């Protein structure tokens with residue numbers, strides 16, 4: 460399905476860098492160049508460092524909001540994977556305008572690039588947060604979008620733009636609504652947060668909300684395979700949920716992290732000031748996605764939520780040990 464040259468925005472980030480690895484580690488497919496555009500705001504050049512000397516790889520430090528990106532035109536991309544975004548749901552209630560710019564405006568700018576330079580496929584990473592708190596669990600893709608965070612709202616707005624551009628300008632679009640994606644290179648999210656806090660203070664752990672939030676966590680390796688599988692779907696615009704088949708409570712995650720770093724008797728302190736269980740404004744308390752559409756194309760998550768958490772914690776500990784050597 461993939462051919463020509465590929466551009467990955469946000470390719471130095473957590474998920475993007477695993478996508479780069481997957482595409483350059485495998486020689487199957489007819490694509491040639493894999494280029495990354497990233498402003499390194501949350502991403503790291505270290506994530507793609509191993510590809511520096513590879514003839515098929517190039518890195519462009521550019522900002523999708525403030526930089527002109529037409530300089531990339533000579534590269535004649537056939538597919539754009541657009542992952543660059545501000546992925547922090549919590550901060551979207553504190554600075555909504557920042558999310559409007561970094562998600563909606565950034566997506567508009569790369570869509571304009573896609574229109575002017577005649578790409579054939581546009582892939583967008585949306586989020587389970589577009590559903591808000593749906594009545595149906597597991598939630599299928601045809602559920603109405605009712606986001607309860609500005610982050611979710613910007614993702615829904617981006618989806619609408621992607622869909623309209625694909626129809627107006629005649630390219631294929633694939634939209635992935637991702638559950639919580641986790642893996643060793645995570646730089647945000649609950650596991651990263653717990654690891655950071657417990658390494659600093661092993662006796663007390665602050666848990667945002669009442670710890671009873673139940674959400675689906677998917678290992679990044681399963682997410683990447685899902686993102687390649689969905690490209691094979693039919694139709695002008697494909698929309699796919701990506702998640703594991705079960706969920707896990709935040710308290711169980713805290714237990715797994717504490718155990719993995721040999722901490723016992725950690726005291727949990729909850730921030731559930733409003734008494735509604737949420738960790739922050741716009742926190743969705745229960746999330747589990749129906750992934751039947753992707754399964755019909757042959758994809759399956761290898762890890763359950765618990766296994767994905769355990770694998771991620773192991774991976775983070777290994778990466779930290781390697782950094783110290």
Ligand SMILES: NC(=O)c1ccc[n+]([C@@H]2O[C@H](COP(=O)([O-])OP(=O)(O)OC[C@H]3O[C@@H](n4cnc5c(N)ncnc54)[C@H](O)[C@@H]3O)[C@@H](O)[C@H]2O)c1
Nearest residue numbers: 469471472473474498499500501502522523543544637640
């Ligand atoms: N990680 C998750 O659990 C999750 C869940 C749902 C959706 N998503 C979406 O998946 C995508 C990747 O998320 P991630 O977890 O890898 O986050 P990340 O922060 O690691 O990656 C985002 C990358 O985009 C870059 N970036 C941000 N703004 C940019 C701009 N204006 N111009 C150029 N580069 C910019 C950052 O430097 C970073 O490398 C995002 O669109 C995110 O919203 C992630």
